[in-house]
Amino acid sequence: MKKVQFITGVIVMIVGFFAYRFGVAMNIAKSSTVAEIVSKYVPGLFSLEQTGLILEFAGGIILLLGIILSVTSLMEPKISYVPAPVQEEAEEEEIKKEVKRCKFCSAELGEDEIFCSACGKSQQ
Numbered sequence: 001m002k003k004v005q006f007i008t009g010v011i012v013m014i015v016g017f018f019a020y021r022f023g024v025a026m027n028i029a030k031s032s033t034v035a036e037i038v039s040k041y042v043p044g045l046f047s048l049e050q051t052g053l054i055l056e057f058a059g060g061i062i063l064l065l066g067i068i069l070s071v072t073s074l075m076e077p078k079i080s081y082v083p084a085p086v087q088e089e090a091e092e093e094e095i096k097k098e099v100k101r102c103k104f105c106s107a108e109l110g111e112d113e114i115f116c117s118a119c120g121k122s123q124q
């Protein structure tokens with residue numbers, strides 16, 4: 001899941017970057033080939049100048065979102081709750097230690113039983 005988020009973030013970054021670059025290129029040189037290409041796909045709704053501005057701002061925001069996505073995907077493992085399962089395991093071991101078992105047949109023994117009640121062998 002983390003890898004998917006990182007790759008998505010990188011793709012969003014690239015898309016945002018290109019949108020931003022298109023917007024900047026359109027605003028700097030309004031008769032550029034970039035402006036001509038974009039104007040073909042953005043029919044008449046906005047002027048070239050407006051389209052350039054929209055692309056520049058939207059691209060910048062998308063670029064930032066991409067950066068946030070990929071950075072958080074890299075940071076999350078450090079904050080994740082890894083200690084929880086380790087604690088549970090430790091608790092389980094403690095419970096196991098509390099139960100005294102026979103050295104020979106591993107039958108459960110009472111706290112101060114010297115002889116095993118199952119096989120009768122001494123535990124000392």
Ligand SMILES: [Zn+2]
Nearest residue numbers: 102105116119
């Ligand atoms: Zn025994």
